[in-house]
Amino acid sequence: xTLPAFLLAALGEIAGCxxxxxxxxxxxxxxxxxxxxxxxxxxxxxLTFVEADAAGRAFAAxxxxxxxxxxxxxxxxxxxxxxxxxxxxxxxxxxGAAVIVFGPRG
Numbered sequence: 001x002t003l004p005a006f007l008l009a010a011l012g013e014i015a016g017c018x019x020x021x022x023x024x025x026x027x028x029x030x031x032x033x034x035x036x037x038x039x040x041x042x043x044x045x046x047l048t049f050v051e052a053d054a055a056g057r058a059f060a061a062x063x064x065x066x067x068x069x070x071x072x073x074x075x076x077x078x079x080x081x082x083x084x085x086x087x088x089x090x091x092x093x094x095x096g097a098a099v100i101v102f103g104p105r106g
Contacts, residue, residue, distance in 0.1 A: 010069035012043030064097025
């Protein structure tokens with residue numbers, strides 16, 4: 001359940017933050033904020049389904065997934081193709097997230 005929860009959380013967080021960006025930076029309708037708040041609430045709810053022994057560990061591991069999902073959003077929604085530095089940074093973050101999730105615990 002962890003991977004689907006991370007993916008839903010990422011979509012909710014990115015979409016929610018983008019709604020605020022759209023209003024503040026791009027002059028969009030304030031109605032976007034309603035969708036943004038709902039999306040951010042969905043993000044927080046999705047993280048409760050992550051299988052982890054502590055919330056902080058789940059949130060830390062989620063960071064790597066969030067970075068990868070943000071770059072996918074950049075490409076799919078904003079039409080900006082990530083470059084090799086974006087990809088390298090995302091891979092480093094995912095490696096860190098994997099250490100957090102799969103590291104042996106006493």
